[in-house]
Amino acid sequence: MNAVATETxxxxxxxxxxxxxxxxxxxxxxxxxxxxxxGETLGLVGESGCGKSTAAFALMGLLPGNGQVTAGEVxxxxxxxxxxxxxxxxxxxxxxxxxxxxxxxxxxxPAYSVGSQITDxxxxxxxxxxSAARAAAIDLLRRVGIPDPEQRFHVHPHRLSGGQRQRxxxxxxxxxxxxxxIADEPxxxxxxxxxxxxxxxxxxxxxxxxxxxILITHDLGVVAQMCDRVAVMYAGRLVEEAPVGxxxxxxxxxxxxALLRSIPSLHSTRGALAVIEGTVxxxxxxxxxCPFAPRCPRxxxxxxxxxxxxxxxxxxxxxxxxLHGGTA
Amino acid sequence: xxxxxxxxxxxxxxxFPAGGAVWLPGRAPRQVKAVDDVxxxxxxGETLGLVGESGCGKSTLGRAILxLIEPTSGEVLFRGQDIVGLRGPALRELRRQMQMVFQDPxxxxxxxxxxxxxxxxxxxxxxxxxxxxxxxxxxxxxERVGLxxxxxTRYPHELSGGQRQRxxxxxxxxxxxxxxxxxxxxxxxxxxxxxxxxxxxxxxxxxLGLxxxxxxxxxxVVAHVSDRVAVMYLGKIVETAPAATLFAAPQHxxxxxxxxxxxxxxxxxxxxxxxxxGEIPSPLNPPSGCHFHPRxxxxxxxxxxxxxSLQEYMPSCTVACHVAAxxxxxxxxxxxxxx
Numbered sequence: 327m328n329a330v331a332t333e334t335x336x337x338x339x340x341x342x343x344x345x346x347x348x349x350x351x352x353x354x355x356x357x358x359x360x361x362x363x364x365g366e367t368l369g370l371v372g373e374s375g376c377g378k379s380t381a382a383f384a385l386m387g388l389l390p391g392n393g394q395v396t397a398g399e400v401x402x403x404x405x406x407x408x409x410x411x412x413x414x415x416x417x418x419x420x421x422x423x424x425x426x427x428x429x430x431x432x433x434x435x436p437a438y439s440v441g442s443q444i445t446d447x448x449x450x451x452x453x454x455x456x457s458a459a460r461a462a463a464i465d466l467l468r469r470v471g472i473p474d475p476e477q478r479f480h481v482h483p484h485r486l487s488g489g490q491r492q493r494x495x496x497x498x499x500x501x502x503x504x505x506x507x508i509a510d511e512p513x514x515x516x517x518x519x520x521x522x523x524x525x526x527x528x529x530x531x532x533x534x535x536x537x538x539x540i541l542i543t544h545d546l547g548v549v550a551q552m553c554d555r556v557a558v559m560y561a562g563r564l565v566e567e568a569p570v571g572x573x574x575x576x577x578x579x580x581x582x583x584a585l586l587r588s589i590p591s592l593h594s595t596r597g598a599l600a601v602i603e604g605t606v607x608x609x610x611x612x613x614x615x616c617p618f619a620p621r622c623p624r625x626x627x628x629x630x631x632x633x634x635x636x637x638x639x640x641x642x643x644x645x646x647x648x649l650h651g652g653t654a
Numbered sequence: 655x656x657x658x659x660x661x662x663x664x665x666x667x668x669x670f671p672a673g674g675a676v677w678l679p680g681r682a683p684r685q686v687k688a689v690d691d692v693x694x695x696x697x698x699g700e701t702l703g704l705v706g707e708s709g710c711g712k713s714t715l716g717r718a719i720l721x722l723i724e725p726t727s728g729e730v731l732f733r734g735q736d737i738v739g740l741r742g743p744a745l746r747e748l749r750r751q752m753q754m755v756f757q758d759p760x761x762x763x764x765x766x767x768x769x770x771x772x773x774x775x776x777x778x779x780x781x782x783x784x785x786x787x788x789x790x791x792x793x794x795x796x797e798r799v800g801l802x803x804x805x806x807t808r809y810p811h812e813l814s815g816g817q818r819q820r821x822x823x824x825x826x827x828x829x830x831x832x833x834x835x836x837x838x839x840x841x842x843x844x845x846x847x848x849x850x851x852x853x854x855x856x857x858x859x860x861x862l863g864l865x866x867x868x869x870x871x872x873x874x875v876v877a878h879v880s881d882r883v884a885v886m887y888l889g890k891i892v893e894t895a896p897a898a899t900l901f902a903a904p905q906h907x908x909x910x911x912x913x914x915x916x917x918x919x920x921x922x923x924x925x926x927x928x929x930x931x932g933e934i935p936s937p938l939n940p941p942s943g944c945h946f947h948p949r950x951x952x953x954x955x956x957x958x959x960x961x962x963s964l965q966e967y968m969p970s971c972t973v974a975c976h977v978a979a980x981x982x983x984x985x986x987x988x989x990x991x992x993x
Contacts, residue, residue: 522929547917590878597856
């Protein structure tokens with residue numbers, strides 16, 4: 327929790343991503359806008375296929391070949407990342423911008439020692455000498471809680487446990503003191519006690535270094551404990567955005583509300599968890615109107631005709647739903 | 655919970671050979687004690703949650719109970735009869751009574767078989783009913799798990815994850831088992847779909863009076879579905895208690911650590927979790943004494959030397975911990991012989 331109200335670091339406007347696929351064009355992300363201040367942690371949540379990871383990959387310029395940003399701006403420290411040349415973007419990634427993925431082996435090269443993968447980043451982006459980079463790398467390994475960092479420096483990734491590998495990835499991500507870290511399901515593959523350790527590490531990064539974090543996750547418990555603000559996505563669209571307290575206390579969008587009621591716990595009544603009937607729409611042929619309308623318990627006639635805009639309903643809380651205005 | 659339990663597991667053990675493909679003379683063969691002297695009971699109609707982190711042996715235990723993996727030693731009593739030595743027709747008969755639901759319904763379902771054939775297969779194998787009766791039974795099972803009869807002609811790849819898990823459950827129910835072992839049945843599913851499957855399992859329990867062993871790493875899910883919970887760590891059960899008791903007053907330091915590590919979906923709870931330090935040790939080379947002692951914030955000198963045994967501290971509540979035993983005033987293992 328590090329709500330520090332300072333200048334806007336990242337401003338994503340109307341981001342739209344399409345994929346070419348066999349069945350036609352998949353509208354993976356449609357008109358997503360959000361912004362992030364320094365030191366702030368934004369949770370990007372939603373279920374499989376809602377576009378949360380695609381949105382993050384798009385703003386990092388890391389879409390696969392069949393994906394394309396067809397509209398929008400991603401202003402990072404005032405520059406549009408989408409307009410940068412590949413070389414300029416590469417200079418930012420791993421430096422001012424960093425990423426941590428669900429599977430640490432996405433980021434680690436099995437053929438190189440853990441240490442050399444960290445020193446590569448340090449030498450590339452910070453121009454350190456070999457010996458300075460080595461010392462800095464060992465220091466980073468120590469900071470992320472790797473025991474015996476001098477020894478582990480020489481070890482290859484396969485010799486480490488899943489939690490240790492994720493720590494190494496975080497060490498690489500921290501190597502250049504990023505101001506923005508995008509973490510895509512960073513703890514989903516980890517056991518719960520290890521998850522708690524890694525989340526503590528990310529929390530410290532946010533508070534000590536004033537880094538902004540976009541935390542992509544499907545785990546609402548993680549969101550509640552880590553984030554300042556939450557953006558909920560459904561079928562490629564942002565349906566609600568609010569401070570974390572408001573999302574949990576008074577969710578406005580019927581999808582957010584249903585998602586929260588479907589979490590089981592010791593106190594939830596057995597056999598009576600909230601269920602969202604139906605399935606996520608096919609994004610190559612999205613229904614007209616609100617994408618959630620076909621499954622929405624509070625659907626009105628207008629919902630199947632037009633797409634609701636994301637409107638600010640109270641300070642800091644916006645929602646895209648005709649129940650909360652926008653019928654004009 | 656009276657009389658003979660439906661299922662009783664006594665001192666069940668499963669070791670796996672480990673340490674490379676080649677056995678070198680003069681070196682003792684190494685073993686992983688995946689399940690190490692586990693005992694518990696399951697009452698008629700009860701749901702027992704089995705929780706623990708990777709490598710704690712929960713899945714091996716589930717499979718050993720069904721003899722999908724042969725136990726190394728120990729007994730599994732179904733209605734008082736030991737099933738570990740069973741063979742041939744007796745084993746076949748027993749398998750009807752106990753079925754399994756798997757984590758990943760996609761790899762559990764044969765991609766070349768239509769859904770109807772998947773569900774019918776157990777009926778074919780056991781030669782139950784005429785072909786027409788089997789077809790009717792398949793429709794009835796589909797309906798029971800909330801799918802309409804038209805799904806019988808589809809292939810698994812045409813279904814969503816939640817629908818596939820429904821098919822997996824329908825197939826497990828085909829032979830009218832008394833016990834279902836469900837191994838992480840919802841962990842591959844999104845939360846709203848997970849809720850559907852949990853509701854379904856609850857309804858089936860009520861309608862069919864099933865007993866369930868529910869294996870999961872997600873404590874919220876386990877708390878929600880279970881009457882009683884057993885917590886495992888490196889092959890051993892460290893604590894058992896009714897779900898409400900376990901979550902309100904956990905006794906084992908590992909259970910406490912596990913509970914405090916779960917991110918609570920309530921932003922008002924801002925207490926920073928204090929997970930146990932370090933990693934889960936390799937099951938190949940578990941720590942001496944209590945396996946949890948190197949990570950335990952309360953460990954005593956005895957914990958490194960003597961493995962604590964499960965002791966009952968209240969009816970249907972057990973814990974294997976020297977520290978908890980002291981706190982609860984249980985007979986201690988600290989006889990002079992150990993000190």
